[in-house]
Amino acid sequence: xxxxxxxxxxxxxxxxxxxxxxxxxxxxxxxxxxxxxxxxxxxxxxxxxxxxxxxxxxxxxxxxxxxxxxxxxxxxxxxxxxxxxxxxxxxxxxxxxxxxxxxxxxxxxxxxxxxxxxxxxxxxxxxxxxxxxxxxxxxxxxxxxxxxxxxxxxxxxxxxxxxxxxxxxxxxxxxxxxxxxxxxxxxxxxxxxxxxxxxxxxxxxxxxxxxxxxxxxxxxxxxxxxxxxxxxxxxxxxxxxxxxxxxxxxxxxxxxxxxxxxxxxxxxxxxxxxxxxxxxxxxxxxxxxxxxxxxxxxxxxxxxxxxxxxxxxxxxxxxxxxxxxxxxxxxxxxxxxxxxxxxxxxxxxxxxxxxxxxxxxxxxxxxxxxxxxxxxxxxxx
Numbered sequence: 001x002x003x004x005x006x007x008x009x010x011x012x013x014x015x016x017x018x019x020x021x022x023x024x025x026x027x028x029x030x031x032x033x034x035x036x037x038x039x040x041x042x043x044x045x046x047x048x049x050x051x052x053x054x055x056x057x058x059x060x061x062x063x064x065x066x067x068x069x070x071x072x073x074x075x076x077x078x079x080x081x082x083x084x085x086x087x088x089x090x091x092x093x094x095x096x097x098x099x100x101x102x103x104x105x106x107x108x109x110x111x112x113x114x115x116x117x118x119x120x121x122x123x124x125x126x127x128x129x130x131x132x133x134x135x136x137x138x139x140x141x142x143x144x145x146x147x148x149x150x151x152x153x154x155x156x157x158x159x160x161x162x163x164x165x166x167x168x169x170x171x172x173x174x175x176x177x178x179x180x181x182x183x184x185x186x187x188x189x190x191x192x193x194x195x196x197x198x199x200x201x202x203x204x205x206x207x208x209x210x211x212x213x214x215x216x217x218x219x220x221x222x223x224x225x226x227x228x229x230x231x232x233x234x235x236x237x238x239x240x241x242x243x244x245x246x247x248x249x250x251x252x253x254x255x256x257x258x259x260x261x262x263x264x265x266x267x268x269x270x271x272x273x274x275x276x277x278x279x280x281x282x283x284x285x286x287x288x289x290x291x292x293x294x295x296x297x298x299x300x301x302x303x304x305x306x307x308x309x310x311x312x313x314x315x316x317x318x319x320x321x322x323x324x325x326x327x328x329x330x331x332x333x334x335x336x337x338x339x340x341x342x343x344x345x346x347x348x349x350x351x352x353x354x355x356x357x358x359x360x361x362x363x364x365x366x367x368x369x370x371x372x373x374x375x376x377x378x379x380x381x
Contacts, residue, residue, distance in 0.1 A: 008034035009088045019139065019148040022086035029065075030079045033058040038092040040131050044085040045071050049132050087135060093127040093210050094150055099158050104219070105166045111179035114226045116219045118173075118180055120165050122191070125210030126154075126202065134206030160201050168194055169217065180219060181227065187214050333368075 007027070009020055034057050035041050041053040043065070050068040062069045072082050104117035128134055138153060168190065172178055178186070195212035202209050297306045297320050304315035311321050329338045330353065337348040346353050355364045356379065358372035365372060369379055 005030075006032045006034065007086060008036075009039070010036065011039065011088070011090065016150045017147050018090050018150045018153055019135075020088040021144055021146050022088065023145040025083045025085055025144070026081065027060065027084060027086075028079045028081045029060050029062065029074060031060045033060055035088075038090065040089045040091050040128075042087045042089065042131060042135055043068055044087060044135070045083075049135060050084065052131055087139070089128060089131055089134070090150075091128050091131075093125055095123075095125040095210065097124045097126055097154060098122075099124065099161045099165075101162050101166060105170055107170055107173050107180070109180050109227070110173065110177040111181075112227050112230045114223065114230060116180050116223045118169060118217060118219050120169060120214055120217045122165075122212070122214040122216075124161075124195075124212045126157075127208050127210055128206060129203070129208040130206035132206070133204075137205045157202065161198060164197055165194060165214070168197065180217065183217055187217070190214055 005028075007022060007024070009022065011017060011020070033041060033053060035053050035055045037055045039055060043050045043052075045068060048071065050071060051065050053064075058064055062074050065074065068074070068082070068084060072084075074080050074082055098121075100121040101119045104119050107116055107118055108114070109116050169183075172183065172186070172190065173180060183190075191212055191214045194214065195209055198212070199209050296308055297310060298304070299306060299313035299316060299318050299320060301318040302313065302316045304313055306314055306320065312318065313320060330341050331337070332339050332346040332349060332351070332353050334351045334353075335346060335349040337346060339346050339348070339353055344352065344354055355366070356369070357364060358375060358377055358379070360377040361372060361375045363372055363374040365379060371378055
């Protein structure tokens with residue numbers, strides 16, 4: 001049985017090692033134990049942790065092996081051989097532990113009512129806190145000269161992190177009704193909340209979460225395009241107003257129904273138009289059809305449809321025998337289409353054709369003006 005005089009492990013072969021079992025178990029009192037900075041050494045006998053050594057050079061004796069001395073009854077004085085398992089632990093804080101959700105979290109965004117497939121990515125720091133607990137919980141049975149890498153242990157914990165972060169993100173977006181587009185300013189808060197939620201998972205294995213960061217919460221481009229489509233529709237709504245937007249959407253439904261064999265009824269179902277809305281829209285369409293019925297006379301003053309052959313309008317009394325006078329028109333400053341001179345909005349692009357006013361002094365501005373010629377205020381559209 002070969003006895004060793006110096007016990008050491010430099011750990012220079014790899015920086016990612018976590019546990020190393022020394023190849024020799026045949027020791028003697030008086031041997032030198034070298035523990036480098038960032039290391040700790042544990043002596044184990046019959047599955048029991050006997051003694052723990054911090055960085056430094058230690059001469060093994062019954063004085064610094066009190067527990068082991070009681071287990072194996074090492075006599076005092078002289079060089080006495082004994083056996084024990086020696087484990088080196090890497091105690092350096094590991095700050096570059098990366099994590100990420102391999103599978104997305106499918107969530108309905110509360111603000112845009114769009115389904116998003118959200119992923120999260122981040123980084124954390126870990127270190128050993130209780131060497132004895134860690135060794136008992138995770139060491140298992142190691143062969144001499146065997147080394148356990150940091151990533152072998154992290155593989156389990158990554159699963160815990162991903163599961164917890166999915167639940168946390170879903171809770172914030174769904175229950176607190178925060179849009180995924182507005183969650184970035186809260187990453188620091190979410191990161192701290194996440195750290196406190198996973199601390200006990202590591203603590204029970206003798207490890208400590210030094211820090212935890214969520215770097216990004218994102219979703220695929222096609223999901224972002226769906227939100228852009230919603231924003232575009234809202235912009236139309238804000239631009240042309242409630243009634244005009246509803247009318248435009250109604251005609252979109254009818255346009256779709258034109259090539260649909262299911263007809264108008266199918267259009268109401270496909271467009272999400274309810275029964276009451278459909279009835280109201282039907283009344284509007286009937287009125288439009290009545291106003292454009294053939295063989296009638298349209299009053300140029302009030303657009304009332306009069307019976308054929310009448311001389312005066314039944315609504316405003318206008319003389320229908322006078323030659324029709326073409327309405328004066330002007331050009332839309334946005335799309336250059338002809339619009340009635342009295343119109344407030346262009347019937348081609350829907351934008352206002354009224355001259356812009358200075359927001360500061362209400363002075364009427366010419367199209368294309370960049371600064372008010374009365375007060376000098378910059379014009380913003």
